[in-house]
Every structure is written in C-alpha cells, then in structure tokens.
Amino acid sequence: MAAMMTSGSMAKLRNKVQNALDESRILILGIQVLIGFQLRAIFEKPFEDFPQATQYLGVAALGILLVGLVLLLWPAAYHRIVERGNDTERLHHFTTVVMAIAVLPFAFGIGMDLFIAVSRLGFTLAVTMGAIMTACALFLWQGLEWIHRKTGKNRDAIMKNKTPPDENKPTDIDHKIRHVLTETRMVLPGAQALLGFQFITMLMEGFDALPAAAQYIHVGCLASTTLSIILLMTPAAYHRVVEEGEETEYFHKFASRTLLAAMIPLAWSVCGDFFVVLWKVTQNLTLSVSIGALMLVMFYGLWFGYTLYRRNQG
Numbered sequence: 001m002a003a004m005m006t007s008g009s010m011a012k013l014r015n016k017v018q019n020a021l022d023e024s025r026i027l028i029l030g031i032q033v034l035i036g037f038q039l040r041a042i043f044e045k046p047f048e049d050f051p052q053a054t055q056y057l058g059v060a061a062l063g064i065l066l067v068g069l070v071l072l073l074w075p076a077a078y079h080r081i082v083e084r085g086n087d088t089e090r091l092h093h094f095t096t097v098v099m100a101i102a103v104l105p106f107a108f109g110i111g112m113d114l115f116i117a118v119s120r121l122g123f124t125l126a127v128t129m130g131a132i133m134t135a136c137a138l139f140l141w142q143g144l145e146w147i148h149r150k151t152g153k154n155r156d157a158i159m160k161n162k163t164p165p166d167e168n169k170p171t172d173i174d175h176k177i178r179h180v181l182t183e184t185r186m187v188l189p190g191a192q193a194l195l196g197f198q199f200i201t202m203l204m205e206g207f208d209a210l211p212a213a214a215q216y217i218h219v220g221c222l223a224s225t226t227l228s229i230i231l232l233m234t235p236a237a238y239h240r241v242v243e244e245g246e247e248t249e250y251f252h253k254f255a256s257r258t259l260l261a262a263m264i265p266l267a268w269s270v271c272g273d274f275f276v277v278l279w280k281v282t283q284n285l286t287l288s289v290s291i292g293a294l295m296l297v298m299f300y301g302l303w304f305g306y307t308l309y310r311r312n313q314g
Contacts, residue, residue: 014175017087020095021075021182027099028072028186031065031106032193034113038062039197041116042277043206054119059281061112063295064105066270069190070299071102076183077263080256081307085176100142107137174247180255184232187259191228191266198222198273206280214276221272224265231262260304267299 038061041047047055075095083091111134119126171179198221201207207215235255243251275292282288 013089013092014087014171016092017179018182020092021179021186024072024075024095024099025182025186027102027106028189031068031072032189034109035065035069036193036197038065038113039273039277040200042281043201043204045205054116055281057112058116059278061109061116062274062277065109066274066295068102068105068109070302071098073187073190073263074098074302076186077260077303078307079179079183080260082310085171085180085252085256087171087175103141107134107141110134110137173249173252176252177247180252180259181235184235184255184259187263187266188232191225191232194269195225195229198225210276210280214279217272218276221269224269228262228266228269231258234258263303267296267303271296271299
C-alpha cells in the first residue's frame with residue numbers, strides 16, 4: 001500500500017513538471033512572434049522614419065523580450081545540468097518562480113511593440129493601446145493570480161495534492177525522455193524565429209546599409225543558428241534510426257547533451273544579432289559591444305554558470 005501511495009505521488013510530481021514545461025513552451029511560442037517582429041521591423045525602411053526616441057524604444061523592447069526568452073529557456077538547462085533529467089520538487093519550484101518573473105518582460109514587450117506599430121496612426125492612440133494591453137497582461141498574468149492566492153482560492157486542493165518532500169527519487173526513463181523532448185521543443189521555436197529573421201534580413205534594403213563588419217557578424221550568427229537547429233533536430237533522427245523508438249538511458253543522455261550543445265550557439269547568435277541591431281540604431285560601436293557582451297554573459301551565466309554552480313553544490 002505504501003508503495004502504491006508513493007507511486008501515485010510520483011505520478012503527480014511528474015505531471016506537475018510536465019505541465020510546467022508545457023506552460024513554458026506556450027509562453028515561448030508567444031514571445032518568439034514578438035522577437036521576430038522586433039528584429040525584422042528595425043531593418044524595415046519605415047522604421048528609419050520614426051523619431052529617434054521611438055527607435056530606441058524598439059531596441060529596448062527587443063532587449064526586454066530577450067530577457068524573457070533567456071528566463072523561459074532557463075528551466076531546460078537547469079533540468080539537464082542540475083537535476084540530470086530527474087523530476088524533483090526543487091525543479092518544479094524553480095520553474096514556477098522563473099515563469100512568474102518571465103511574464104513581466106513579456107507583458108511590457110507587448111505594450112512597447114504595440115506602441116511602435118500603432119504610432120504611425122497617432123501618438124495618443126499608440127500610447128493608449130500599449131498601456132491598456134500591458135495593464136491587461138499584467139493583471140491576467142500576475143494580478144489575478146495574486147488575488148486568488150491572497151484569498152486562498154483552491155488552497156485546500158493545493159495542499160491536498162502537495163507532493164511529499166521526500167519524494168525526490170530517480171525518475172523513470174520514459175518520463176525522462178518525454179521531458180527532454182519537450183525541452184527540445186521549448187528551445188526550437190526561438191531558434192526557428194531567429195533563423196527566419198536572419199535569412200530574410202539579408203535580402204532587405206536595411207542590410208545593405210550596415211557596415212561590412214556587422215554584415216559578417218550577422219552571417220556568423222546565421223551559421224550559429226543553423227548549427228543550433230541541426231543539433232535540436234538530431235535527437236529525433238537518432239531516436240528513430242538508432243534506437244528504433246526504444247527508450248534507453250543512453251538516448252536520454254544523448255538528447256540531453258545535444259540540447260545543451262544547441263543552446264551554446266543559440267545564445268551567441270541571439271546576442272550577436274542584438275549587437276548588430278544596437279549598432280544599426282545607435283551608431284555607437286562601444287555601447288553596442290558593451291550591451292551585447294552583457295547580454296551574452298547573462299545568457300551563458302544563467303543557462304550554464306548558475307546551473308553548474310548549483311550542480312556542484314549538490
């Protein structure tokens with residue numbers, strides 16, 4: 001009976017972790033659209049006609065959205081490096097906290113992008129739409145949840161289904177593989193959106209106006225994104241051809257390593273193109289290098305630095 005109870009509790013933890021990963025994926029699918037729009041818009045001809053303050057706002061919006069992206073992909077690296085693919089309450093709590101923070105830059109990014117898009121029809125309309133939608137997102141993504149937690153709604157159900165703290169045992173291989181494939185699907189949309197932007201940018205008029213160095217950096221970013229996508233698609237091919245769909249511990253380790261390997265060039269590509277965008281808008285090389293480097297440190301620091309530190313701490 002005790003074994004059955006433990007097994008039932010484990011299933012609940014696995015489901016909670018899977019749900020958290022699926023919810024992160026939902027947010028990533030939403031944020032990738034805004035990142036793709038923001039990257040392309042800066043290279044469009046009408047963007048150059050905007051007031052300088054609006055152009056700087058566009059760059060700021062892109063930076064804020066990239067902060068949201070790095071946060072949303074953070075649990076995938078944490079799960080692979082710190083927990084080694086196991087389902088734990090620590091992972092579930094970590095993912096919950098990170099997602100709660102990540103929706104904030106997403107909410108402000110939506111408002112800023114709306115202002116930029118609508119500003120061609122009038123400043124007042126743009127400000128109104130941006131402010132209303134930002135307030136709506138903040139209320140539905142943070143305010144409503146805070147109210148329900150404050151009033152204790154569903155508290156009895158939450159406490160009843162709370163996972164026991166001593167339940168952090170090794171996870172079955174089938175759930176490990178399911179999670180690593182979900183995390184691969186979390187990272188892939190961001191890489192896809194970036195690759196599409198990088199291809200189309202090279203055919204746009206704004207690309208020709210870039211300094212030669214910025215053009216070659218963009219090409220390097222394009223190559224990095226392509227490599228990232230190739231790595232992200234490798235586990236699917238390996239699972240079908242080599243493992244013939246069987247669930248093995250070796251495949252789990254292989255998929256985990258390719259996922260982490262894919263995140264290395266992806267971070268470089270995102271930050272490299274952010275540098276190109278900064279340079280194009282500000283015409284200030286020193287500022288662009290400094291902010292781009294700080295963004296890269298944030299990506300690598302959260303995805304690999306912090307996670308390796310936590311892993312070594314046990």
